[in-house]
Amino acid sequence: MDVTIKNDIESGTIVEIHCREVTDEIERLGRYISRFDERIMGMADGHAHNVSVSEILYIESVDKKTFLYTQGSVLSTDKRLYELEEMLDEKTFFRCSKSVIVNLDKITKLKPEVTRNILATLTNGEVIVISRRYVRALKELIGLEG
Helix, strand or coil: CCCCCCCCCCCCCCCCCCCCCCCHHHHHHHHHHHCCCCEEEEEECCEEEEEEHHHCCEEEEECCEEEEECCCCEEEECCCHHHHHHHCCCCCEEEEECCEEEEHHHEEEEEECCCCCEEEEECCCCEEEECHHHHHHHHHHHCCCC
């Protein structure tokens, strides 16, 4: 894949993808580019914060409230878990249990458990459980099964 960047003050930022065939990977690249600087509004300490999606480690729903976890903060959001799941890239954000969506780019280690769950260690050292109900889909997504 060749990447060319041109400095053109007149036209602003325009991204074009030229390809022989539109594959799943090309479509994913297009979605990634269009969502590149996507943000979600979250609240912490009575203040609104505009959080970049790429900063999110995981999202959790507890007692009908939804929380965004980043490296240094926990923010609440009015969005429901299913709404966030629909708007996020399905190859990057993965529903790993009934109440948690994890950013796969933030996982540093996976450890299988006897219970058939998987423990995922995140970049901040926190460990979350990938429920056995979602293990097969995770393995398919990351190419361990197929």
